[in-house]
Amino acid sequence: MRQAAGDTAAVPDQDKGLMKLFLLFISALILGLGASQSHALELESTLVHLTYENESQLRKFSRKMEPGGLFYLFGGDSTQSLDKDVAAKLDLIVRKVQKILDMYPENFKCEVVLLETTGQVQQAYQELYGTKVGFVAFYSPGKHRIYLALNKLELAVFAHEMAHAVIHKYFRNAPPVKIHEVLAQYVTNQMENSN
Numbered sequence: 210m211r212q213a214a215g216d217t218a219a220v221p222d223q224d225k226g227l228m229k230l231f232l233l234f235i236s237a238l239i240l241g242l243g244a245s246q247s248h249a250l251e252l253e254s255t256l257v258h259l260t261y262e263n264e265s266q267l268r269k270f271s272r273k274m275e276p277g278g279l280f281y282l283f284g285g286d287s288t289q290s291l292d293k294d295v296a297a298k299l300d301l302i303v304r305k306v307q308k309i310l311d312m313y314p315e316n317f318k319c320e321v322v323l324l325e326t327t328g329q330v331q332q333a334y335q336e337l338y339g340t341k342v343g344f345v346a347f348y349s350p351g352k353h354r355i356y357l358a359l360n361k362l363e364l365a366v367f368a369h370e371m372a373h374a375v376i377h378k379y380f381r382n383a384p385p386v387k388i389h390e391v392l393a394q395y396v397t398n399q400m401e402n403s404n
């Protein structure tokens with residue numbers, strides 16, 4: 210009888226074990242989904258498709274894209290929603306970059322990914338290209354996507370990467386890397402001088 214009692218007691222234990230495994234499996238699934246959705250928030254402007262993790266990032270981004278030179282256009286107006294404010298700034302900056310370069314590629318739309326730290330930007334670069342770099346931001350021509358780190362973000366940095374995107378889309382045959390860089394740097398200088 211003891212033995213039998215022991216045996217019957219062992220069954221629920223085993224069930225508990227299975228249940229634990231099952232719960233672990235479910236929570237791993239949920240965590241997995243959570244991780245893949247960490248960039249679920251999106252904002253669509255005319256020229257940019259922006260993805261970010263949370264509203265505080267968007268707020269930070271909006272503040273950093275508000276230099277003296279462009280600010281008068283917004284008049285310090287805070288009546289419009291954060292989304293509209295950011296969308297307007299994004300398009301304004303892209304148009305300014307295009308004007309500086311005098312390059313207006315047709316149907317231009319660039320993806321922009323907001324990340325929190327330069328470490329995350331460098332990790333994204335490593336995942337794409339397999340090499341370690343010290344970049345604070347970069348443009349991937351293959352994905353036509355800009356990666357930005359909020360902790361080191363300046364308007365000129367964003368404009369520089371956007372210049373790479375515009376140049377990439379403008380030329381049917383890509384110019385040499387050095388020319389690409391010189392042109393993008395020219396945009397950086399123009400943006401810095403206009404502020």
Ligand SMILES: [Zn+2]
Nearest residue numbers: 369373390393
């Ligand atoms: Zn560059």
